[in-house]
Amino acid sequence: MNISIFGLGYVGAVTAGCLAELGHTIIGADVQPEKVDALNAGRSPVIEPELDDLLQKAKHDNRLRATKDAAEAVSASEVSMICVGTPSQESGRLNLAFVRKVSGQIAAAILQNGRRHMVIYRSTMLPGSTREMANEFFSDPRVCQMTQIFYCPEFLREGTAARDFREPSLMVMGTHDGSAPENAGAQTLLGGKPAMLTWEGAELIKYSCNYFHALKVGFANEIGRLCKHLGEDGSRIMDVLCTDAKLNISRYYMQPGNPFGGSCLPKDVSALKSFARMEGVSMPLLDNTLDTNQAHLAALIQLITSKEKRRIGLLGLAFKADTDDLRNSPMVAVAEMLLGRGYELHIYDPQLNLARLIGVNASEIQRRMPHLASLLRSSPREVVEKCEVIVASQKCARLDELMIAARPDHCIIDVNGWSELKMLPCKYEGACW
Ligand SMILES: NC(=O)c1ccc[n+]([C@@H]2O[C@H](COP(=O)([O-])OP(=O)(O)OC[C@H]3O[C@@H](n4cnc5c(N)ncnc54)[C@H](O)[C@@H]3O)[C@@H](O)[C@H]2O)c1
Incomplete structure (x- = not known):
């Protein structure tokens, strides 16, 4: 399959290398000439294990090139993957300007080419963003009937990105109504059987995962700080905590529903909170755990x-x-x-x-x-x-x-x-x- 990849930053470059490894032909598109030049030379624009080799091989096999011309990339492909940046604005709000720009370019090129095209958003975007793009750029009936739009979040980690692409921790595909597409092309591209969600659900799961990861890091660090203060080894405590696969590292407690209650959780969270306070150890996550339950x-x-x-x-x-x-x-x-x-x-x-x-x-x-x-x-x-x-x-x-x-x-x-x-x-x- 011929696939154009918009945005040759971290995610785009890894996606290009890994899809080329699977035998696809890649046309990279970026506004930065250095990244386009790097890909055209079979070099990775980012530092990441394996990536130089993957891109070099793709170049050697004549399955990799890049351009600054969005229309050219769409014309040469059946699928466009959008991996452009979605940075935070100063206010903290998400900036969708780059996504909006390429969405407009892709829609215009589809109209001009008059051929069916698949658009896969991979950039991290807040719930409602894909629908916003679909309404804003792909609602013209002439474009709409030729376009299939998916939201497939990316879960790779820098440093092990190529491996994560081949063995993803999670595969999710969002469609306008959450149903699986009739032609399995898009699913095959992801290389497995993704969980199907609506666009909004797929967007939300990416944020839920990152929020959860951030929460875990914060939790481990709070426990670590308390341990150090008490002369205990925080790594050892967390290692032992993680050996409990029944209650700690498990699905148990991972369902929304009742607030927590009973004779233990509220009392023990409360006691540890006041203990940490008296000891002068700052534990904001712990401090707010009772508040979130109250909310x-x-x-x-x-x-x-x-x-x-x-x-x-x-x-x-x-x-x-x-x-x-x-x-x-x-x-x-x-x-x-x-x-x-x-x-x-x-x-x-x-x-x-x-x-x-x-x-x-x-x-x-x-x-x-x-x-x-x-x-x-x-x-x-x-x-x-x-x-x-x-x-x-x-x-x-x-x-x-x-x-x-x-x-x-x-x-x-x-x-x-x-x-x-x-x-x-x-x-x-x-x-x-
Ligand atoms: N870095 C990660 O580990 C990671 C993991 C999962 C998801 N994500 C998400 O994936 C998206 C991309 O992340 P990244 O780290 O690769 O970003 P990045 O900033 O490294 O790269 C984005 C690229 O998009 C290009 N771009 C901007 N406007 C463009 C346009 N109009 N046409 C073509 N290219 C354009 C930029 O020049 C840049 O090369 C973000 O939404 C990010 O949140 C990142």
């Missing part, structure tokens, strides 16, 4: 009250399923707040037997919700029958029990990813989806 709780309450109904049912009150632990349960906070604002509440939690609660678990709930007994219902059906909005924070009922009482005017808010709730004959809304 999530506030968003949930806002979602419930936005329904403008007065009778609210809670499925699950304990901090998670299969326990009667009410200590620091987010749903207790939700219940307290709703009661305080005069809402009528009905609660079902199969694990709760107030007579059997003991210790702090009993005293805390007695203090926070002294009338809890009068709000507890013995079946999920009763809760659904009596309420207009049902908030499900746990899978604590059978679907058929809910089905009996569910009506079209009911609204069910799923806080914990219980997707079967969508089958109920009522309005469904997820907390984060």
Whole structure:
């Protein structure tokens, strides 16, 4: 396949070398003459292991050239990959000027050539950017019918980029509606079976990955600073932490849903935060961890009250399923707040037997919700029958029990990813989806 690559910086040069290695013919396009000259000479414009060899070979095999002329690059290819820079403006906002410029050039060339063309955006762009480009430059029906547009983020790391290209950590393809393209050409180009998302989803996953990486680095460094302060070896502590593949380095806890709660996380995060403060170790991520949980709780309450109904049912009150632990349960906070604002509440939690609660678990709930007994219902059906909005924070009922009482005017808010709730004959809304 003939592929034009717009932007011969880091990503563009690596993409050129690796696609040439797969047997494609590459036409590089850049506004900087030095980069165009480098590619034409079979040299890499950036320092990266393997890249000089890959480009030299491509040049030798007559499968590599570069130009400053965008129209020429599009004319000579069936696919255009956009790898131009997307720098931050002084305000921190993303600058799409380079993407916009090449999008316009590619669209004009497609119109002029009158041939089908595939456009693949690889530059990192905020959600909505690909759609913006599609609307701005490719919406002319004559261009639109000849163009397929994808957003395929790049996950390579400098220093191991060629290897990352061949063995990607993740492959994602965004289309206008999230469905897989009928012709598999674009997927084949990526060399595997990418996860399909909408343009916006694919754009968002790139930022989510980088945010997560940044968060991990920040977390490890905060733990490292605290360790050093205490005379401990931070590397060793993190090594040991990473040996736990069940809870630490795993999918566990990696689902949006309930705010965290219970007898451990809020207490321990709080204790470590005040300890670090007293020790004079700055740990801003730790400092803000309780705040982010509070913001999530506030968003949930806002979602419930936005329904403008007065009778609210809670499925699950304990901090998670299969326990009667009410200590620091987010749903207790939700219940307290709703009661305080005069809402009528009905609660079902199969694990709760107030007579059997003991210790702090009993005293805390007695203090926070002294009338809890009068709000507890013995079946999920009763809760659904009596309420207009049902908030499900746990899978604590059978679907058929809910089905009996569910009506079209009911609204069910799923806080914990219980997707079967969508089958109920009522309005469904997820907390984060
Ligand atoms: N560097 C990485 O490791 C990496 C990894 C994944 C994603 N990304 C993303 O990929 C994109 C490119 O990153 P990079 O590091 O290669 O950027 P870069 O700044 O090194 O290169 C961008 C290139 O685009 C060229 N360019 C600008 N306007 C142009 C135009 N109108 N026509 C043709 N070329 C033009 C520039 O001259 C430059 O050579 C960015 O959005 C970046 O966020 C980078």
